[in-house]
Amino acid sequence: xxxxxxxxxxxxxxxxxxxLGGLYHxxxxxxxxxxxxxxxxVGFVAAVGALFVLELGGRRxxxxxxxxxxxxxxxxxxxxFLDTSGLSHVLFVLLPFTAYFAxxxxxxxxxxxxxxxxxxxxxxxxxxxWYRDPEHVSDLLMLSVGLVLALAMAAVAVGEQRVRLALExxxxxxxxxxxxxERNRLARDIHxxxxxxxxxxxxxxEMASDFRARDPDxxxxxxxxARRSVRLAxxxxxQSVRALRAEAPRHTLAAALADxxxxxxxxxxxxxxxxxxxNGYGTPELTALYRAxxxxxxxxxxxxxxxxxxxxxxxxxxxxxLVVTDDGRGFTRAEATAGVGxxxxxxxxxxxxxxxxxxxxxxxxxxxxxxxxxxKTRET
Numbered sequence: 001x002x003x004x005x006x007x008x009x010x011x012x013x014x015x016x017x018x019x020l021g022g023l024y025h026x027x028x029x030x031x032x033x034x035x036x037x038x039x040x041x042v043g044f045v046a047a048v049g050a051l052f053v054l055e056l057g058g059r060r061x062x063x064x065x066x067x068x069x070x071x072x073x074x075x076x077x078x079x080x081f082l083d084t085s086g087l088s089h090v091l092f093v094l095l096p097f098t099a100y101f102a103x104x105x106x107x108x109x110x111x112x113x114x115x116x117x118x119x120x121x122x123x124x125x126x127x128x129x130w131y132r133d134p135e136h137v138s139d140l141l142m143l144s145v146g147l148v149l150a151l152a153m154a155a156v157a158v159g160e161q162r163v164r165l166a167l168e169x170x171x172x173x174x175x176x177x178x179x180x181x182e183r184n185r186l187a188r189d190i191h192x193x194x195x196x197x198x199x200x201x202x203x204x205x206e207m208a209s210d211f212r213a214r215d216p217d218x219x220x221x222x223x224x225x226a227r228r229s230v231r232l233a234x235x236x237x238x239q240s241v242r243a244l245r246a247e248a249p250r251h252t253l254a255a256a257l258a259d260x261x262x263x264x265x266x267x268x269x270x271x272x273x274x275x276x277x278x279n280g281y282g283t284p285e286l287t288a289l290y291r292a293x294x295x296x297x298x299x300x301x302x303x304x305x306x307x308x309x310x311x312x313x314x315x316x317x318x319x320x321x322l323v324v325t326d327d328g329r330g331f332t333r334a335e336a337t338a339g340v341g342x343x344x345x346x347x348x349x350x351x352x353x354x355x356x357x358x359x360x361x362x363x364x365x366x367x368x369x370x371x372x373x374x375x376k377t378r379e380t
Contacts, residue, residue: 004161006101007153011055011094018079018088019048025085044082051075051091065102072098089119089143093150100154108154112147119143184347199302200229253278253286257311260297268306268326270297276315285372288348289313289322292356292370295345296324304328304366322370330360345370 026041054075058068076091096112119140123130130136207222254274261270278286293311300306306328314321346356354372 004101004158006098007157008055008059010097010153012052014091014094015048015051015055018083018091019045021087022048022083022085025087030085040082040084044079047075047078047082051079069095069099069102086139089139090146092118092143093146096147097150097154100151100158105155108151112151115147116140116144184344187344198229198233199298201226201233203301204229253281253290253313256290257293257313260293260311268300268309268328270309270311272311272313274313274315276313276320278315278320280317281315281320281372281374282352285320285352285354285374288352288354289320289370289372291348292322292345292368293324295341296326296366296368299341300324300326300328300366304330306365316374318374320372320374322368322372324368325365327365330362330364330366332360332362 022044023041051072054068054071058064061068073095076088076095079088079091092115095115096108099111100108123136123140127133127136204222204226208219208226211218211222257272257274261272293313297309297311300309304326306326309324309326312323312325342358349356349370349372352372354370357369357371358366359369360366
């Protein structure tokens, strides 16, 4: 069992009370007879002082639990033996109290029982008829009550510390999961935005290189489209930075999808059809739909060698459905699960309680269907 932090102020408070009570008892000569010898008083003060020192040493060496417990038992026994007031018996409650933090409940209960059995055995052996003496019976009862209260206080303190440690571990776990979720989100955003524009630039620059000698006008057009893709990429970067600063303005999904259709002479030709009202759909839902469309167009441009891509979005009152189809070379089921882009798209759609279906085959083109329910996420 891991050791918990003890309640530091309790032992010094009891030591101080016992020291003051014992000295007052000696000075006032409350016994009504000859006072204790000087060596006994000095020994009493020295033993209580050693307990104070032990508490300070225990704070600096928390790992030395067993030696500290044994030293505390010895010193408390010495204080009880040297004290003439009888008040020092209260120090016995510290043994199970401090053991609860260092060793756990079982050890504390055993020590508590021993602290009660010890005085009882002394009475049985040295005080005939003690059970008829109200003072002795009262001492045992008060010691029992003190032990119960000490164990209860220790249990409450340990429980509070256990809950606090659990909350700290939970908070650390939440922070770790939040950081992982944010890394995944940033990875999706980088892939979906910059990846899309970089793919377009790559295709356009290859066209410019291929047509440089044969068709300078087509090469120039491809370079212009590459420059446009650079500007769009820079715009996406600035928008992402504003989003991280909570400054990003909201653009309509229809306008964002229309930008996908602007491809100039670079294949494939993209057509976009949007119907319905996007009001009522949250930003996460609209972003998931746009990124899915962007991923479909990017894959058609990068991998499918398609000549035509159709993006159709239906925004109904309860659900939005996006369908992206191309006439490219298609791919197998294994290829559909291997891409990072498709994985990120599925993650993004699932975060808004949506679904993704891909219908494709070699030479048969690809049909991507994304369904997102309305009102499943809130604006953030």
